[in-house]
Amino acid sequence: MTQASGEEKLDRAISYILIVGVIASVLTETAGIISYYFTQGNLSITFQPGDSLKGVDFFNYRGQTIQSLLLGGWTPLHIMGLGIVLLMITPYLRVVASVFYFSVAKNLKYLAITVFVLVVLTASLIIH
Amino acid sequence: MIDMITVLLISILAGFMGALTGLGGGSIMIPILVAFGVPVKYAIAASMVTIIATSSGSAASYVKERITNVKAAFYLEMFTITGAIIGATITSFIAPKLLYFFFAAFLLTSFYGLSGHLKEDFPKQFKQDKFSRWLELRGSYYDQAAGKQVDYEMTNARLGGPGMIVAGLAAGMLGIGAGAFKVSIHELILKMPSKVSSTTSNFIIGITALAGASVYFSTGLLFIGLAAPMAVGTTVGAVAGGRVLNRLPSRFVRYLFLVIVCGLIIQMLYKGVTSP
Numbered sequence: 001m002t003q004a005s006g007e008e009k010l011d012r013a014i015s016y017i018l019i020v021g022v023i024a025s026v027l028t029e030t031a032g033i034i035s036y037y038f039t040q041g042n043l044s045i046t047f048q049p050g051d052s053l054k055g056v057d058f059f060n061y062r063g064q065t066i067q068s069l070l071l072g073g074w075t076p077l078h079i080m081g082l083g084i085v086l087l088m089i090t091p092y093l094r095v096v097a098s099v100f101y102f103s104v105a106k107n108l109k110y111l112a113i114t115v116f117v118l119v120v121l122t123a124s125l126i127i128h
Numbered sequence: 129m130i131d132m133i134t135v136l137l138i139s140i141l142a143g144f145m146g147a148l149t150g151l152g153g154g155s156i157m158i159p160i161l162v163a164f165g166v167p168v169k170y171a172i173a174a175s176m177v178t179i180i181a182t183s184s185g186s187a188a189s190y191v192k193e194r195i196t197n198v199k200a201a202f203y204l205e206m207f208t209i210t211g212a213i214i215g216a217t218i219t220s221f222i223a224p225k226l227l228y229f230f231f232a233a234f235l236l237t238s239f240y241g242l243s244g245h246l247k248e249d250f251p252k253q254f255k256q257d258k259f260s261r262w263l264e265l266r267g268s269y270y271d272q273a274a275g276k277q278v279d280y281e282m283t284n285a286r287l288g289g290p291g292m293i294v295a296g297l298a299a300g301m302l303g304i305g306a307g308a309f310k311v312s313i314h315e316l317i318l319k320m321p322s323k324v325s326s327t328t329s330n331f332i333i334g335i336t337a338l339a340g341a342s343v344y345f346s347t348g349l350l351f352i353g354l355a356a357p358m359a360v361g362t363t364v365g366a367v368a369g370g371r372v373l374n375r376l377p378s379r380f381v382r383y384l385f386l387v388i389v390c391g392l393i394i395q396m397l398y399k400g401v402t403s404p
Binding site: 008022025036047080094114 | 129130131132133167177180181183184194198199202203205209210213262263264335338339342348350352353354355356359360364
């Protein structure tokens with residue numbers, strides 16, 4: 001495998017991750033906005049404490065959101081929240097994909113660099 | 129108070145401009161939302177999500193066209209993400225008034241630096257330094273506007289890295305993508321071609337914004353009703369912007385960048401003067 005074809009594969013992989021993540025996110029958020037309109041009868045934005053995304057940390061919130069969607073008892077805001085979470089996962093997966101690529105390509109320099117970014121990013125999502 | 133449809137329409141425009149200039153759209157959205165009566169902290173928090181949408185949305189069309197330099201992006205991201213975390217911590221202690229002036233001053237520098245290079249589409253020939261060569265900072269892309277394959281190398285990586293700490297610091301402090309800082313460092317120090325610069329900036333901005341957005345999870349400032357239409361709007365705008373970018377002459381992209389940077393300087397100075 002030449003360097004160029006490997007890089008092309010990385011580009012394509014990242015591109016697919018972004019496209020799938022962004023489309024899923026936009027569709028989910030749009031569905032949330034539409035269902036908000038049908039349940040509330042308007043599209044006004046509210047700033048009550050329960051209307052914000054909140055969790056112990058990002059991964060915890062993601063789990064909670066998916067759980068509430070699976071178990072029922074969800075609101076249109078939950079659907080929109082899931083869309084936002086999907087969007088936030090895209091740059092994270094992009095870093096994970098790059099770590100994977102540079103490890104397969106045995107490029108230690110860039111494996112170290114991407115792992116550093118992944119560790120700092122994960123820490124910022126967990127530690128509060 | 130503003131409703132979701134209005135937020136959606138403004139976001140489409142901000143996402144489009146953000147993708148063309150590499151600015152990320154967040155800094156365009158915040159003052160507009162504040163003008164509509166949205167509390168500034170909520171606007172900043174939702175803007176973080178917007179920045180991710182702009183970054184991922186426009187990168188999805190660029191990366192396919194192979195303009196973004198992934199290696200340069202990750203080398204620079206090490207510094208940006210570190211700066212963003214330090215910046216977010218500093219913000220807890222420093223008065224916002226000082227931050228606005230610091231920001232305006234730095235933007236002013238980038239404006240003067242770039243305006244001197246307006247006639248150049250691609251950097252002049254230079255000798256790549258050893259460290260940049262060791263980092264494999266080179267690339268090649270097909271420029272549709274110029275109708276040719278462009279091979280390029282970068283230089284001054286040793287200086288560009290720490291420069292990005294400052295960019296990350298500003299992003300963390302003010303809750304924006306700080307694309308203007310990044311694009312300036314890419315072009316003036318690393319000597320990236322204009323288009324590689326804005327696409328690579330978009331790549332970096334998304335990852336940095338994610339680190340910033342995570343802070344708002346603990347503070348509960350990320351309001352779903354505001355962030356969701358903003359994310360949808362900016363994504364649509366950013367995808368459209370990403371598609372248009374490679375068909376525009378580099379000079380146009382650069383002029384657009386200058387006009388928007390100019391607007392941001394005025395915005396920051398105004399905020400600095402009027403904030404208590």
